[in-house]
Amino acid sequence: MRFEEKLKKNSREALWKEYCGFLDLSLEDYMYIQRRLMEEQLALWANCPLGRTLLGSKSPRTIDELRAQLPLTSYADYADVLLPKRADMLPGEPAVWIQTTWEGGLRPIKLAPYTRGMLDTYRHNLIAAMMMATARKPGEFDLKRGDRILYGGAPLPYATGLMPSLFDEDIQFTWLPDANTHSDLSFSQRIKKGFAMAMGGGVDFFFGIGSVANYITESFGKSSGGHGSGLNISPGNAMRYARAKYISRRDGRAIVPGDVFRLKAFFYAGTDARCYKDRLTRAWGVAPVELAAGTESTCVGAEDWNRKGMVFFPDACFYEFIPEDEMRRSREDPDYLPRTCLMDEIRAGESYELVLSVLHGGAFMRYRIGDMYHCVSAGSGRLPRLSFVDRTPDVIDIAGFTRITAASVEEVIRLSRLDLGDWVLKKEFSQHDDPFLHLYLEIPPDAQAGETTTKSVLTEHLSLYFKYFDSDYGDLKKLLNMEPLEITILKYGTIAAYERQRGMPLPRINPGMLDLMGLLRQQEQPVRPEGRRRE
């Protein structure tokens, strides 16, 4: 039965129980679901060619044996099977292949197979997320056929493009814009089109990654003066718009979307979404709901009406968590096998790297997805609440658009042909909470005189090659009007001197804040020019 028929025939109590009943589960019952589904997945995966290849001579029969025998995996372990779409080697028949970029990978893209069971679970969990987001208390959700959704996600074959198709299987929403009829439009055109449609008939939900949502919101205020006149809107909406204009003038500020629209819920996801939370809340009048979703994982978690961290769905993936210290150790020593915790072992106040095994015939097993989560609350037998922190430190993700690794910086510097010395790159946030890349750079002594090495020239030069190397980087400027790169020139030899003092190498990507401060302090010390010139 489709969800919209259930809305007519079933009581709200029954629907809430069916979709959001897991919120009331004890941690023990939650883990029972996790373990049981994982048993099925283990049996499927261990017996498929992909599983046998990764397991080698081992044959784990239980989850504990699997955790002991199978090291954590990365996309490189699956690339040979997934990129050529070798369905015969997978544990389940793929219904659709979803694509994303492969940061620092061997190829430009990653592909992830979705089985029918995964899609059903994905859809079920998305509806649950919508019910949780619109509820004011348990059971009182506000969802109906025809609700209008302003959609700021990328189209298929990206994971966000699946949402409209999945919802269509269960309930008819009005998508602003309709992904099928407007598939020829570029991403920014689609956003603009969606907003124009929203202005015409109102909007109930907003889906978007945080940075895009923020950009749209800010653009709304700036461009709102010109929008209303050109649109064929109903008298009711015109009245609403006029009222919004009045309120904004009365308060002496630009018009914000919340003046015009009354959203039931506002979903955002992606890196740095947290930075925009307060701004978006002020602008839309509702607190955005955080979703945890990914190409490899489907939708794994969502916030409820309390907005106090996400609860992970028990049936999407089997979750393991690497404690932060273990994660750092394993990043420094690739041979180190980090310890993992299960959902019933994580503790409030600590951060973890997420490791997941996709259930329902998915391909990924003990897969390091590269996301860090902070455990907001846990204990007393209740389900833990988590919030997304950032990507793992070896990858810098700016606003969910670009993913930069040490290798990609090296490549950009190489392409730029600039004579540069040692460097470290750190993701930092501006006073306005906007994320940016901060490159701490040394210039070799002979290059200091020979070339133009002012900060602005270097920034221009390197940005150009960042855009060339990573097209998503270009979108930051194009879509969000962001200038993400800032350069600080260090005295030549500072990094090497600091490493000597530290007694171990300094991570080139996202070193700790203390290290960075130490580096700046080091610069003030007199050092011999023993910097490292790039080969």
Add this chain to the structure above:
Amino acid sequence: MNSVPFLFINVVALCCFAVMFVTFLAAKKTREIWAFLAVLADCILWVGGAILMRMQMWPGLGFWYAVSLVALFSMELLFYIFVHVFTRQRGKFLLALFTLWTLASVPGTISGFYLPPPAPRLLADGSTVFIYTVSWHIIIPCCLFVAIICTTTLLLFRVMREQGPHSPGIQVIVIGGMVMLAGNLLQVTLPGNTFPFDALAGVVFAVLLMYALYRRRMFHMTLVVSRSLLTIALALICVTVSSYFIMPLKTFAEGRLGLNETASTTLVALAFAALLAVAYYLMRRLMEAMFTREEQQNRLVKKFSEEVAQSLSTAEIMEKVGMVIGGEVPAEQLYICLLENGAYKARYCTSPLATLSFSLSKDSPQISYLKEQDGYFFLREFCNNPRYLSVWESEKELFRRLNIDCVAAMRDGEEIVGLVLLSAKERSRSLNAAEIGFLQTVCSIASIAMKNAALYEKMFREARIDPLTDVYNYRFFVEQLEEQFGDCGKDCLTLLYIDADDFKLYNQLYGVGEGDKALCRIGEVLSRCVGQSGTVFRTSGKVFAILLPRQDTRRAQNLAQEIEQRVGEINLTPERRRLKPLSVSIGICSAPYAASSAKELMDNADLAVYNAKQGGKAQVVVFRAASELAFQQLAERTDAIVDRIEQGDGEYRNALSLISALTAAIDAKDHYTYAHSKNVARYAATLAVAAGLSDDQVRTIYAAGLLHDIGKISVPESILNKTGRLDEGEYHIMQDHVNNSIEMIRHLPEVDYLIPAALGHHERWDGKGYPRGIRGEEIPISARCLAIADVFDAMTTDRPYRKGLPLEYALDQIEQGAGSQFDPNMALMFVQLVRDHSIPVAAQTSIRS
């Protein structure tokens, strides 16, 4: 207006309320039932008070008026309480507020402050009307009513929003409330009205509330309403309705239609009859819906219960469960799964073409959910439970494929021992309470019967199955042989003996464990080869038997060759390359061609397998009956047969050397015994030929005759040659020669097939012989031949302690011993053959005669 309609309707309404109240008193009390009883009690007081007031009964109009009005003013509150309880609301504030408010208004009601008691006025036609005086005070209780009614409406609206309008019973309650409100409004707003709309609405209201409870499965209709009660109530309603229409119709027929007295009476009678017919039809439908179905179900349950109680077969019980549930509960298919080794395995389906290869784990969430439910669950309800999230894709797919929508448990105490899965027939219709009750009852009865039957089958199986090879054991073989021999009658029954070759050596080489594995492999091969066409048994350590009913020797021979081949294939497996190759010798005998009794069939097949062994092993030998003797002299025929032994032909090559060695040994020890053995062998072989035994049997008997006294080698010569009577000790030593013979032969594989004959030659037909004391046909036929020959030769030859007896005397003795010492047929045949000179007697004997 007269007061007849008022009284009539009110009395009927009062009766209805009273009947409902009394019957619901017997129902199981829940909070909802208590709330409903309160509403009914209030209705009784309200309507009863009104009637008694009208009739101005003691203690007076004022009293009954107060009773009726207090009850009426309390109705809204009680309805609110009913809705509150029915929808399981928690808040008590409004409930307490309205209760206090209602209680506070009681004094004003009783005192007539709000509405004074009506004044009766006698009309000219003798009837009484009651005149009410309304003042503004009535607004005070009206505010209370409006507040309660609004709150109830809001509550119902909220419940419908939260639980959906389709929540069981909610719509009915809403309609009931509206009917009650409409009835009371009509009552007070229609000018000059005397028809009791309020009482009529009250009845409908009460019935609808009762239906709401029924929709929530809070009681069984048949628990509160009996067939006779319903009949009386319906008859009462019919009479009331009819009485209202008879007079107006008659007036209408005479006045408007202008019919005379007779015609109008006829018309009224016809109309009344038509009304009764319609009422009867409707009543029958109602009865059928309420009672007949349940009675039918009860009958089916009773019959089912009796049938399954008598059955000790789980398959038969499952079939009956399928039939009885399929007949009463709408389902496309019905599957039964039984708990075996931690999983519920499909064992039965109402469709013979359905696949039964699926199972459901005992740890699956469906089972844990079922344990929490009342013996059954509907899949759509389970889907609403968070536990459903842990269901495997394969399990979801299974339920989707089989279209299962209801699962019922067969319990043994707390444990679920079986599942009944129903696939949906009509997706839109859910099972009603009666069908669910029936399903649960059948499952309960079936689970007990299944438990007993399964226990019996387990014991039956354990008593008949060889635990090592998982084929039937010797005990069952003996039973089946007799049974199938009888069943086949004149039809063919073939027996195969399969003997593993050199198995003793195999065990010695690789140990008993490896030997057991080999036997298991052979057992598997036999089971696979035979399939459903016969039955495989393990009759002794290394010997298997196969019974093939209604299959002739040729088919058995083909099967035997296939078995030889498949056993040979066992040796090809890599893990067996280093082991001694396995092979089997197979003997075949078919009745009635080559055996006239089960015993004979067994013996002959045994003989055939021995011959296969003798013939070099790993071969198939078919036992063949004796050929025709009509045209051949008995002695010549016997010579021809036994010559093969004497000349050591073929398979007798090895045996000959042994027999020669042993007979030479006895000759050296005791020449008499040597000569005696030769005579006995010859007599017995000739008798066997004459008796129509096969050539193989004749040769066996001949060889056994030669060796039957080989045990005498161990008897001291002093005893053998003693001229006087043997003392008891000597006699025992002499008797032991039989066992000694067996001890010697048993270690010689080439001649061990002679044991049955040698062992039994001192047994007697009447069971008084030794060493085993067996009787009749239990004694192998070879031993029976030897016994006669042995006694005849012993009597007719000279012994150390006496001279040989006359031939005729010896024959007389044998005749006398027929039926006691000897097989009567064989004994008489032997005597006849000697007298006819068909059996040539030994030289010493013939001289004496």
